[in-house]
Amino acid sequence: MAEVIDGKAIAASVIDQVKAAAAELAAERGRQPGLAVILVGTDPASQIYVASKGRTARECGFASVQHTLPETTSEADLLSLVATLNNDPDIHGILVQLPLPGHIDSGRVIQAIHPDKDVDGLHVVNAGKLMSGDLETGLISCTPAGAMHLVRRVNGTDLSGLDAVVIGRSNLFGKPMGALLLNANATVTMTHSRTRDLAAACRRADILVAAVGRPQMVRGDWVKPGATVIDVGINRIPAPERGEGKTRLVGDCAFEECAEQAAAITPVPGGVGPMTIAMLMANTMTAAARAEGVPAPRF
Numbered sequence: 177m178a179e180v181i182d183g184k185a186i187a188a189s190v191i192d193q194v195k196a197a198a199a200e201l202a203a204e205r206g207r208q209p210g211l212a213v214i215l216v217g218t219d220p221a222s223q224i225y226v227a228s229k230g231r232t233a234r235e236c237g238f239a240s241v242q243h244t245l246p247e248t249t250s251e252a253d254l255l256s257l258v259a260t261l262n263n264d265p266d267i268h269g270i271l272v273q274l275p276l277p278g279h280i281d282s283g284r285v286i287q288a289i290h291p292d293k294d295v296d297g298l299h300v301v302n303a304g305k306l307m308s309g310d311l312e313t314g315l316i317s318c319t320p321a322g323a324m325h326l327v328r329r330v331n332g333t334d335l336s337g338l339d340a341v342v343i344g345r346s347n348l349f350g351k352p353m354g355a356l357l358l359n360a361n362a363t364v365t366m367t368h369s370r371t372r373d374l375a376a377a378c379r380r381a382d383i384l385v386a387a388v389g390r391p392q393m394v395r396g397d398w399v400k401p402g403a404t405v406i407d408v409g410i411n412r413i414p415a416p417e418r419g420e421g422k423t424r425l426v427g428d429c430a431f432e433e434c435a436e437q438a439a440a441i442t443p444v445p446g447g448v449g450p451m452t453i454a455m456l457m458a459n460t461m462t463a464a465a466r467a468e469g470v471p472a473p474r475f
């Protein structure tokens with residue numbers, strides 16, 4: 177039976193480090209990191225995530241600002257809010273909650289965020305720095321940064337000789353995750369919906385990272401004995417055993433089966449999810465430290 181990686185506890189320790197760094201910035205410079213989160217529309221899941229980001233930011237000692245815009249907001253109005261925040265010296269981080277309504281080009285909005293304030297790490301400047309092996313001067317996308325933090329806890333910082341397999345190739349997760357693993361010297365295979373014999377590819381993985389968005393797709397016999405399994409999926413499925421109409425969260429991996437094979441595995445909930453929010457705080461702290469010209473702590 178695998179070690180179950182406690183993402184919640186590890187996230188809490190990252191948040192403690194962020195708190196300490198924010199307190200130091202306040203003491204030395206009288207400045208407070210500022211995070212602006214923009215939510216367009218009323219999607220209930222997005223509302224919960226955005227509220228949780230704001231709560232954690234305040235807990236870190238940040239100034240947290242939420243902009244909630246109606247579903248019908250035009251792209252031009254959203255771009256103009258982003259421009260205002262880009263020019264606001266009290267705001268160090270800007271996050272536009274995704275997905276955006278269909279009439280807004282989310283790519284255009286993300287690329288309008290100043291790269292120094294792009295705490296989601298999705299601007300091409302930040303994505304490009306990561307791909308070119310510069311992990312120092314940009315901002316790294318929160319979910320892959322959080323997942324990598326967990327990999328490091330289990331496998332160390334140097335993954336030389338290890339095979340890593342990522343399922344999923346999104347700009348949001350798969351691609352930056354592949355880049356982080358490669359940078360740590362893993363031999364990386366990027367797989368996706370068109371991969372032939374996905375199970376066989378996964379069986380080679382010493383580090384298996386699943387981000388497909390399909391509940392419990394990765395089965396126990398896809399997992400190499402002794403592997404590290406990082407489950408990035410968050411899927412809500414019906415749970416009639418909990419009562420009529422009830423649901424529960426599951427990952428992209430069939431947890432019990434995979435845990436029997438793996439040496440270490442992340443649970444859902446309580447794995448990568450909490451790390452995403454912790455790394456958002458870390459990125460905001462980093463952006464604030466850089467803006468104030470003080471050494472940016474490493475998280």
Ligand SMILES: Nc1nc(=O)c2c([nH]1)NC[C@@H]1CN(c3ccc(C(=O)N[C@@H](CCC(=O)O)C(=O)O)cc3)C=[N+]21
Pocket residue numbers: 225271272273274275296318319410425444445446447448449450451452453
């Ligand atoms: N611009 C942007 N950046 C994001 O980082 C972003 C986004 N848009 N849109 C939506 C996704 C989703 N996301 C999560 C963050 C934390 C949990 C999390 O903490 N999950 C808990 C459980 C949450 C629950 O119970 O529903 C856990 O896994 O333990 C989940 C999902 C960030 N996202």
